[in-house]
Amino acid sequence: MSIGSTPMKFRVTIDPERCMNCGRCVENCSYGVFRREGDSIRINSRNCAACHRCIAFCPRDAIEIEEKPNDYRSHPVWTREVREAIFNQARTGRIILSGMGNAKPYPIIFDQLVLDACQVTNPSIDPLREPMELRTYLGKKPASLSLRPLPDGEVELRTKLTPNLQIETPIMIGHMSYGAISLNAQTALAKAVSRVGTFMGTGEGGLHESLYPYQDHMIVQVASGRFGVDINYLERGAAIEIKIGQGAKPGIGGHLPGDKVCTDISCTRMIPEGSDAISPAPHHDIYSIEDLKQLVRSLKEATEWKKPVFVKIAAVHNSAAIAAGIARSGADAVVVDGFRGGSGATPRVFRDHVGIPVEAAVASVDAKLRDQGIRNEVSIIASGGIRESADVAKIICLGADAVYIGTSALVAMGCRVCGTCYKGTCAWGIATQKPELVRRLDVETNAVQVENLIHGWTLELAELMGAAGINSIESLRGNRDRLRGYMLDEGLLQVLDVKTVGA
Amino acid sequence: MGAVHINAKDIHYTQLNEQIRTIVARGGKEIILDNILGQRFIADGLRGENVTITINGVPGGDLAMFMSGPTIIVHGNADHAPGNTMDKGTVIIHGSAGDAVAHSMRGGRIYVRDNIGYRGGIHMKQYMGKRPILVVGGSAQAFLGEYMAGGLLIVLGLNDAAPVSERGVGSGIHGGEIIVRGEVEEKYLGMGAKQQPLTSEQRAEILPVIEDFARVFNIDKEPLLAAEYSRIIPAHARPFANKYTWE
Numbered sequence: 001m002s003i004g005s006t007p008m009k010f011r012v013t014i015d016p017e018r019c020m021n022c023g024r025c026v027e028n029c030s031y032g033v034f035r036r037e038g039d040s041i042r043i044n045s046r047n048c049a050a051c052h053r054c055i056a057f058c059p060r061d062a063i064e065i066e067e068k069p070n071d072y073r074s075h076p077v078w079t080r081e082v083r084e085a086i087f088n089q090a091r092t093g094r095i096i097l098s099g100m101g102n103a104k105p106y107p108i109i110f111d112q113l114v115l116d117a118c119q120v121t122n123p124s125i126d127p128l129r130e131p132m133e134l135r136t137y138l139g140k141k142p143a144s145l146s147l148r149p150l151p152d153g154e155v156e157l158r159t160k161l162t163p164n165l166q167i168e169t170p171i172m173i174g175h176m177s178y179g180a181i182s183l184n185a186q187t188a189l190a191k192a193v194s195r196v197g198t199f200m201g202t203g204e205g206g207l208h209e210s211l212y213p214y215q216d217h218m219i220v221q222v223a224s225g226r227f228g229v230d231i232n233y234l235e236r237g238a239a240i241e242i243k244i245g246q247g248a249k250p251g252i253g254g255h256l257p258g259d260k261v262c263t264d265i266s267c268t269r270m271i272p273e274g275s276d277a278i279s280p281a282p283h284h285d286i287y288s289i290e291d292l293k294q295l296v297r298s299l300k301e302a303t304e305w306k307k308p309v310f311v312k313i314a315a316v317h318n319s320a321a322i323a324a325g326i327a328r329s330g331a332d333a334v335v336v337d338g339f340r341g342g343s344g345a346t347p348r349v350f351r352d353h354v355g356i357p358v359e360a361a362v363a364s365v366d367a368k369l370r371d372q373g374i375r376n377e378v379s380i381i382a383s384g385g386i387r388e389s390a391d392v393a394k395i396i397c398l399g400a401d402a403v404y405i406g407t408s409a410l411v412a413m414g415c416r417v418c419g420t421c422y423k424g425t426c427a428w429g430i431a432t433q434k435p436e437l438v439r440r441l442d443v444e445t446n447a448v449q450v451e452n453l454i455h456g457w458t459l460e461l462a463e464l465m466g467a468a469g470i471n472s473i474e475s476l477r478g479n480r481d482r483l484r485g486y487m488l489d490e491g492l493l494q495v496l497d498v499k500t501v502g503a
Numbered sequence: 504m505g506a507v508h509i510n511a512k513d514i515h516y517t518q519l520n521e522q523i524r525t526i527v528a529r530g531g532k533e534i535i536l537d538n539i540l541g542q543r544f545i546a547d548g549l550r551g552e553n554v555t556i557t558i559n560g561v562p563g564g565d566l567a568m569f570m571s572g573p574t575i576i577v578h579g580n581a582d583h584a585p586g587n588t589m590d591k592g593t594v595i596i597h598g599s600a601g602d603a604v605a606h607s608m609r610g611g612r613i614y615v616r617d618n619i620g621y622r623g624g625i626h627m628k629q630y631m632g633k634r635p636i637l638v639v640g641g642s643a644q645a646f647l648g649e650y651m652a653g654g655l656l657i658v659l660g661l662n663d664a665a666p667v668s669e670r671g672v673g674s675g676i677h678g679g680e681i682i683v684r685g686e687v688e689e690k691y692l693g694m695g696a697k698q699q700p701l702t703s704e705q706r707a708e709i710l711p712v713i714e715d716f717a718r719v720f721n722i723d724k725e726p727l728l729a730a731e732y733s734r735i736i737p738a739h740a741r742p743f744a745n746k747y748t749w750e
Contacts, residue, residue, distance in 0.1 A: 088750070091748075092748040094747055096749075097747040097748065097749055097750060225607075226588050226607035226609075226628075229569075229588055229607075230588075231548040231569045231570075231590065234548065234569065255746075257743075258740075258741055267631075270609060271628055271630055271652065272630060272631075272653070272678070275678055275740075278650060278652070280650055284603055284606055284607075284622055284625045284649075284650075285584050285587055285603050294564060294565065297544065298543075298544050298568050298569075298587070301517060301520060301543075301548070302544075302547045302568065302569045348750055420749075422749065423749065
């Protein structure tokens, strides 16, 4: 005990004046904070993850959670997080595992970009009165069209078009595997995207058979572990996504610990129950950009060239050059996952320190592809830290065709961003496989909530576009003139290709 | 329908696969591809029971990738990753094959008469009734059976070469088994792998596979059945269990 116990992260208190002793907090907490002793409810604050399940279900607002009740001696360099990480590693000698996205207070570029609106010289458009075109097609667009007039006055299109995904709003849900999240959570997301006319990713966990009814709205992932991948899986997906990297942990693979591989996950991933599911850092059939081309083509060949193939990379320093290689690989879209992207379990050092923001990555990818005259070869999907409709509008202005949301969709299902997904005891039934917790997540209610969120954002996007005098998402895409940087430095303004406010 | 011949000279792999799929859809059971020269993805994602495709020539990479059912016989060498993420069926190569043979293979059999390149059997896995088998007659190069999660990988070291004498054998292995004739020098074993002699039950289990391999390639089986073998398996069931601590 040379280090002793560190200060509590949270202090939980129950106001005895308000508490009616109903015990809902005891029932709802999956971390073991509350217990009943005789007539009273006892509290062990050290178990608290601040998931707010107890607060949400307390009928009397009797519970209070105070964050960091005991401060360390303050110091700007030796922060609480730094000191506690050292204590942890001094005790264990291990890699620190964390959840959710980047938790360091880097400045957020989105919040230093502002959108434009029309005043006088060109009128804004009222989305209530005028049609707003938000439908987006993801995939290759031909560089030119070959047309032939027919005798009856019609025109024949002679250019062979490649398959595209049609989305009714440029908002999709990113890849969160069955394993990382529960089947109920996946099903709620699947229902939501089917109703909205958009898509979601399966993650690298296979496609559970209960999701087959939604397969036309599912993008199936092929990652380095190839879990759940066979020809049936590839054919079921509306599109196929090769996962090269993830914004929360660029450059490394993933391990689903064997204790999370239950019967149902085992059959979906096609691995024995209780075995570790290890996704290696690289795909071992991709050691070069030429090999990537080969995997892209092998997937297209296996599915008879009927499915778009996406390639997802983590946003890193060299994203633009990598994306140019992807565009030439035959892939139909490149997904750029920024360093704020979420994760169920990620080494803290990667989550907080590796990769770059999606805003800069998308802008540079878009610029590089345009410079090389191959922007039409791939769509750009941005993900990682998209929190609201304004972020969607801004990243589209920076060159994205569409976005993936992850954490936002989970928050719409109750997630409080407590960041303890890796413990597998999510009280909201999202990041857990414990049946008694998974049951808490009502599929239909949550499907409606996720649908509401996408619908609300889509309405806001239409309003923002209308205000800018734009009635088609295509006119917003890459339209940096509708953005201004507020207190961004000159170097970043150049990368984003955005002027400063006032200019 | 009798055997169908396709002269593959100068045919692109997509057209070739279209022809193969059409023949299989019409009930063709035997397809012979002549003049194959580097076409990739042959039989990629192909389904079909009792379908045999004979390849005369040298197929390109990812032969039988995602394949589910057919048998492929190659009279020649194969490029990298034959049987990549293969689900079911058989691939018999009368020659050598390149890197990453049987990469992530989940079911079926691959027999390579001669040698294979690096990363042979990497991340092979098994699930319930599906247990992939890769048998190599000659020798393998580094990182044999790396990250192996299931299945059976046998290297016989015929042709007067040791089965494997390069590093990283079974590194990160967490399931399945690698069997070599004789043994692998300890210094070549990868992290997380350990080598053991076979028990008589384990030996009895693999001998029918070796016998079948000898039959397919018309090799004298007796010396193989009499030989000593070693078994390389995970040193721990959960190699990464003690790597992490919670934030």
